Amino acid sequence: MSRRTPPTQDGKFLGITGLIAGAVLLFSIDPTLGVYPPCPSQLLFGLDCPMCGGLRGTYSLLHGDFGGLVDHNALLAVLYPMGLLWVFLGIVKRLSFMRNFEIPAKHRPALLIALAVILVVTMVFFTIIRNVTPYWGSGLG
DSSP: OOOOOOHHHHHHHHHHHHHHHHHHHHHHSOGGGSOSOOOHHHHHHSOOOTTTTHHHHHHHHHTTOHHHHHHHOHHHHHHHHHHHHHHHHHHHHHHSGGGGOOOOTTTHHHHHHHHHHHHHHHHHHHHHHHHHSGGGSOSOO
């Protein structure tokens, strides 16, 4: 009988593989060429959603242009470092004395709800600001 890896390990591998494949594709093909589909919010309502400019900004970041990322989508300039910090802390936890650190199960739902509310409020605020203030647009203007 063969030994299978836990499903979570398979999911992590597929997620990381997909992320790398997406980054390679985006690095190779400039979003300004019109190859990628347009943003539905921009197409239907003429408004920038919180992620409008995300492909162009990520393309700029992958090519070493942090200013381009901020110009196309300032929210990603905050979210990407937070994501990297989360990954870094996960690696540190697995490799160090923090290996046994766990958030108590009774506090996890409240923590997840609080983080989700903070993210949603931030995205709504950012969407409103970027659609009423020319500088915070998606870099098209």
